[in-house]
Amino acid sequence: MIAREWQKIKDYDDIKFEYFEGIAKITINRPEVYNAFRPQTNFEMLDAMSICRERNDIGVIILTGAGDKAFCSGGDQKVKGLGGYIDENGVPRLNVLDLHKAIRSIPKPVIAMVNGYAIGGGHVLHVVCDLTIAADNARFGQTGPKVGSFDGGFGSSYLARCVGQKKVREIWFLCRQYTAKEAEDMGMVNKVVPFDRLEDETVEWCQTILKRSPMAIRMIKRALNAELDGQRGLMEFAGDATLMYYLMEEAQEGKKAFLEKRDPDFQKFPKFP
Numbered sequence: 001m002i003a004r005e006w007q008k009i010k011d012y013d014d015i016k017f018e019y020f021e022g023i024a025k026i027t028i029n030r031p032e033v034y035n036a037f038r039p040q041t042n043f044e045m046l047d048a049m050s051i052c053r054e055r056n057d058i059g060v061i062i063l064t065g066a067g068d069k070a071f072c073s074g075g076d077q078k079v080k081g082l083g084g085y086i087d088e089n090g091v092p093r094l095n096v097l098d099l100h101k102a103i104r105s106i107p108k109p110v111i112a113m114v115n116g117y118a119i120g121g122g123h124v125l126h127v128v129c130d131l132t133i134a135a136d137n138a139r140f141g142q143t144g145p146k147v148g149s150f151d152g153g154f155g156s157s158y159l160a161r162c163v164g165q166k167k168v169r170e171i172w173f174l175c176r177q178y179t180a181k182e183a184e185d186m187g188m189v190n191k192v193v194p195f196d197r198l199e200d201e202t203v204e205w206c207q208t209i210l211k212r213s214p215m216a217i218r219m220i221k222r223a224l225n226a227e228l229d230g231q232r233g234l235m236e237f238a239g240d241a242t243l244m245y246y247l248m249e250e251a252q253e254g255k256k257a258f259l260e261k262r263d264p265d266f267q268k269f270p271k272f273p
């Protein structure tokens with residue numbers, strides 16, 4: 001693996017958050033529980049995602065887990081209580097769902113770099129990401145009906161779009177584990193590489209994406225989401241159409257005319273066929 005000088009962006013307890021040449025890397029750093037998440041982990045990832053969204057020098061985000069055993073093993077069963085995962089104030093939370101929304105919503109590609117187990121809520125996490133690159137030691141699967149949980153959100157509907165209705169029912173009903181190759185064949189993993197190539201391959205994908213038009217990438221992510229995300233997806237797609245309109249002289253004319261207390265002259269703008 002190429003040695004890269006990842007620079008720390010911000011200190012957290014449960015995650016590492018680093019930067020390298022246009023790429024942000026968020027690493028769930030709880031290897032003692034196979035990178036299971038607790039409410040604090042999700043709050044920290046949400047904060048990091050919000051920084052990724054704001055920073056103009058970040059074009060693509062990698063999500064991964066510390067060590068070679070697990071990407072993420074889902075909700076931390078040790079803090080699971082009535083109504084969700086119990087935070088430090090005793091409040092039950094299901095805040096990984098906010099993270100799912102943030103991954104869908106951020107107008108930049110998010111790549112799951114899967115090292116080891118992507119299980120339960122950890123499996124949903126990679127599914128929600130835009131792309132998945134997996135090491136050959138990766139194992140994929142849902143456990144919900146075995147451990148008393150389920151995700152009827154993106155972990156079901158979007159997974160079904162990736163692997164088909166029959167396969168998604170098998171994955172959820174039987175709670176089996178699948179190899180990286182099986183996951184690739186099913187269409188829920190983009191590429192499988194040897195473990196020691198995982199970061200190099202992922203960074204190469206990021207570098208290729210960074211050469212592409214950020215607005216085109218943004219619009220295509222929005223369009224692909226909109227098809228599944230209903231009114232919320234359309235709202236985000238439409239929001240970016242508005243952003244593009246605001247960048248046009250035609251939109252500027254309306255604002256200028258208002259400020260100059262005159263009628264706008266829209267006739268000079270082309271009416272495309």
Ligand code: S0N
Pocket residue numbers: 032033034036073074075076077078085093094095096097117119120121122143144147149150151152
């Ligand atoms: C990953 C597995 C298969 C690995 O097995 P292996 O190799 O035998 O290792 P273990 O000895 O089992 O594990 C090593 C150490 O890690 C701890 N650990 C592993 N997973 C967890 C976990 N999820 N929580 C807490 N600890 C974990 C082990 O305990 C062990 O430590 P020690 O030695 O100290 O005991 C295997 O570990 C496994 O099957 N893990 C559990 C996977 C699982 O069932 N995860 C939870 C599934 N459910 C969810 O994720 C909830 C979904 C969800 O989040 C959600 C869905 C919809 C809406 C909202 C939500 C929400 O909750 O927010």
